[in-house]
Amino acid sequence: MKDYVGNMSAEQARAFKDDVLNIVSQIPRGRVTTYGHIAALCGWPDHARMVGRTLHYTPGAEKVPCHRVVNAVGRTAPGWGAQREMLLAEGVNFKANGRVDMAQHLWEPKIDL
DNA sequence: AAGTTGACTTAAA
């Protein structure tokens, strides 16, 4: 049974992508946030994967600080080694296990309307 | 159209 939200319309998908990029662009330097937070803020709480897909495949993601987006456990994106160095260059501290120190750098996105 | 995949998340082993 599909009691979940259902598929996005083309407009919704477009808006979602815009929102994602918009939110990511607001991540302060030296901070990080998670896919889940971004998705929730876009109004699609269960679309963390879609956020990842957007940042990965959408041209233009390179124009926003998408390197400041990590997963919920502070892991950096697979196959993107540079991300870690970019974060280090901003002063983001990594723990011994190779994860970002979330307690220190996690930025909880909030938008004041 | 049905199955697989993935820049996800949480929990568990």
Place this chain on the structure above:
DNA sequence: ATTTAAGCCAACT
């Protein structure tokens, strides 16, 4: 530390 499992959903095969 790593892996599995299940839940999740759009895109891809």
